[in-house]
Amino acid sequence: MKQDDLLVMKSITKTFPGVKALDEVNINVKRGEIHFIVGENGAGKSTLMKVLSGIYPHGTYSGDIIFDGEIKHFHNIKQSVSDGIVIINQELALFPNLTVYENIFVGHEISKAKIMDWDKTKKEAVKYLNMVGLDVDIHRMVGSLGVGKQQLIEIAKALSQNVKLLILDEPTAALNENDSENLLELLVELKKQGITSIMISHKLKEVEAIADSLTVLRDGKTIVRIEREDINEQEIIRNMVGREIEDIFPKRPPYEVGDVVLETVHLNAFDHHVNRYIVNDANIKLRKGEVVGLAGLMGAGRTELAHCIFGNPDNYKLSGRIIVHGKGVEMHHPNDAIKQGIAYVSEDRKQDGLILNETISQNITISDLKKISKSGVIDFFKQNQYAEQYVKDIDIRTPSILQDVKNLSGGNQQKVQVAKWLFADPKILILDEPTRGIDVGAKYEIYTIINDLVAQGMSILIISSELPEILGMCDRIYVIAEGLQTAEFDIKDATPEKIMESATV
Amino acid sequence: MNILKTIKKVGWIIQKYFLTLMSMIRTNIRDYGMFIALFVIFITFSFMTDWIFLGAINFTNLLNQTAYVSVLAVGMTLVIVTRQIDLSVGYIGAFLGAYVVVGVENLGQPVWLALLGALVITVIVGAGKGILVAKIKVPAFVVTLAGMFIFKGLLMFRTNNRTIPTTHSFFKNLGIGYLPTFDVGGYDLITIVIGGLGILLLIFGGINTRRKNQKLNIPNEKLELFITKTVVMTLILGYLIYTFASFRGISYLLLVTVVVVVIYHFMTTKTTLGRRIYAVGGNPDAAELSGISVEKILVIVFISMGILALISGVMYASRLQNTSPNHGPFWELYAIAAAFIGGTSAAGGVGKVINAVIGSVVIMSLKNGMALAGVDANLEPIILGSVLLLAVIFDIFTRNVRPIDYVGIHYAKQKFGDELRSAQEAFRQAKINLRKAKKEDLDDVIEYEYAFTNAQGELNKIKDKIRVAKEEDFVKK
DSSP states (O other): TTTTTTEEEEEEEEEEEEEEEEEEEEEEEEOOEEEEEEEEEEHHHHHHHHHHHTSSTSSEEEEEEEEETOOOOOOHHHHHHHHHEEEEEESSOOTSSBBBBHHHHHTTTOOTEEEEOHHHHHHHHHHHHHHOOOOOOTTSGGGGGGGHHHHHHHHHHHHHOSSSEEEEEEETTOOOOHHHHHHHHHHHHHHEEEHHEEEEOOOHHHHHHHHSSEEEEETEEEEEEGGGOOHHHHHHHHHHHHSSOOOOSOOOOOOOOOEEEEEEEEEEEEEETTTTEEEEEEEEEEEETTTEEOOOOOOHHHHHHHHHTTTTTOOEEEEEEEETTTTOOOOOOOOHHTTTTEEEEEEOOIIIIOOTTBBBHHHHHHHGGGGGGEEEEEEEHHHHHHHHHHHHTTTTSOOOOTGGGGEEEHHHHHHHHHHHHHOOOOEEEEEESSSTTTTTHHHHHHHHHHHHHHHHOOOEEEEOOOOHHHHHHHHHEEEEETTTEEEEEEEETOHHHHHHHHHHH | HHHHHHHHHHHHHHHOOOOOOHHHHHHHHHHHHHHHHHHHHHHHHHHHHHTOOTTTTHHHHHHHHHHHHHHHHHHHHHHHTTTTTOOSSHHHHHHHHHHHHHHTTOOOOOOHHHHHHHHHHHHHHHHHHHHHHHOOOOHHHHHHHHHHHHEEEEEHHHHHOOOOOOOOOHHHHHHHHHHOOOOOEEHHHHHHHHHHHHHHHHHHHHHHHHHHHHHHOOOOOOHHHHHHHHHHHHHHHHHHHHHHHTTTOHHHHHHHHHHHHHHHHHHHHBBBBHHHHHHHHHHHHHHHHHTTHHHHHHHHHHHHHHHHHHHHHHHHHHHEOOOOEEEEETTHHHHHHHHTTTTTOOTTTTOOOHHHHHHHHHHHHHHHHHTTTTTOOOOOHHHHHHHHHHHHHHHHHTTTTTOOHHHHHHHHHHHHHHHHHHHHHHHHHHHHHHHHHHHOOTTTTHHHHHHHHHHHHHHHHHHHHHHHHOHHHHHHH
């Protein structure tokens, strides 16, 4: 072991019943560097970090963790934290109904004889918030802040615990481009102050921007360690998927634009809960055989616009018209939208899309029960036949259609969600963040499905926060900013800069 | 020599059958746990009571006692599946029972009119509860707690705070009557014919489904499991038929219960309404966005609960041959307990009506059995509470059971047996060495740590390999 290594993990093997999640994984992280761990979903990145932080206690894995020159046997997260290893997960571990300063010191409160010293707590909180460059009233409830700010509070919390090694698990997955950039800058800043970080990320642009070195994991094995000077995107992708991907986006044959199938005319939506217009004068058109993108920052009102079109399940007060196939329609429930041939694949597949403890075949057929039933009685043979067909058609990888959806990987869950809506035979398909949190290989497959559907005459509206995806897949792009429709681009004229400019009005 | 081989072969076939069966039961322990528990309870009480417990008279009586809880538990299962609760059904049931009895006995209404009136009331009340919960978003706990108080009051009004005996033949038939019998040699032929048809339906229905699945290439359950299940079910049904036939045949209370359960089982497993109810319970947001009206489903579930409360209340009053202001308390809690003992998940989306009925039988068996065995009556609620707690703990522990294949493990043990033993030996040795090194405080103690963790890793690897072994891996080779 070299002197400048802060962390060495040596031939770590971790098995779960039926799966080998980690197989002789080796990583080393030098003092004062930003080290990235990249890999497809299911490659074992998160498992490795759980081993490191003691969530999987010593004894449940084999191999060694050597941190700061000592072999460590962490039995729980508390021990790893007290040694200066702090992990920040995708699901933030904050208390939404506590204030900022309370959150920073939960678990290691500043107290005198068990009585809280609030003055010192607040003073310290301000100090750490300054360190992460967050200017926010410390008396605010954390739940009222955006995800980006919450993440910074997590980091401030880590700093307050004398962190030596900061681990961030996909920190930018839920952030918009602005917040992401801030976060990356902060990491570089912390590096200068001597804090080593490990970052797990899907976004290779970030890797190129700030990584000092990286380790690629695939199928629970260490594939390669790459140093700063050798980092390039193609090389990383090749190692991640174990094959060349020439193009991230599949080619689509030239399309023929048909009639307008969906149009919103001066559509406004007022939300009583926040007491303001969340959609403001939206005028969008979608033609047959077209892929249209809704670009914009997170929270700009794109999902809300989609909800308005999809039968207004949140009961916003609407004005303006929605025109489907040339006819103005009134829709009061998603059911009405489905009858109009509209389908909506939601952005949060676990929360709004799938019934996790039911089987694949039950999930797929829930969108049109009439098709598999006669006078209210379900024909199970028919149900399973349809399910088999979709599993084959869009290649959902599962041992059986009777598998519970919760046991599938993210990419396959997303495919089940798409299959569920294809089962309803829609003419218009709205995809809300269709590739969030799924790996490169599965993304490519989703894109291929999109192209196939459009070729069959379907019209698709994609909401995405990833600009490359919008630019790679769409024929036309609308940009939404704070509920306002700020720009429309043909794909020929669109550039990332122009879109960002319109999105940050 | 040949004979020995044949014996060995037959022995392995039998062993394999049981290993497969054990794998299936172990893998699906959540579905079978309660049946095993019920079996244990039955056998225990039978021993304690010299087999009177399972004898014809007591067993028939037990099922009649269970009827009103079973019916409530069926409705409660759906309420809990949709993530709600209904505390009002005990007093609503008792009130509706009183409504019908008082209508017939004191006000001279014909039975059908009294029942119709009660039905109208319960549908309106159910719809009201549903709308309050689903549309106005008052927590179900509060709505139904209020309902519980209100209907307790209404029950006292309706009965005028007096116990009113029933005289009408409708109540007599329903409460203590039996289907017509046709006696042959001390056994009732009608029961035997009905039961026989049931058994035939069970066997041929099962075979038919398997055939159709095979034709359509849909995976079937293992043959071993199917055969065992069918045989066990046939034995149970056979015993029930024998019991009823040798006593007084099938009681109306049992008949009504079975009809309710069959309808609800069919509704929950085979209809679009059932699918929607479970979808709403499993993930209300996803259900709403799939075009299902969550509001409508909740209203339907509360109305169904109300109708079952009506049936339950009338059954209870009929069995006791009176209505009284003292009826009602704890009914809803028994129903909730039965649903939970039956594996219904408080998180929503999971629960079977049949299992809730088994849960009711468990509860009533405890009451009945302990009374029969002469156990101190004060013990009964303590034991019931413990059983409820154990059932839910069991359910939580078995939530993430992974498939196990004992046949594969059997093969793997043969194949990797030597490796396992040598790895165990190496691990033991490494442990001793490490302890020694620590004691002597050697400088290179870290080397022994390495050796120890490596040996542990090797052992775990082989153990894992055996634990997850599947039969197919070995049969192919």
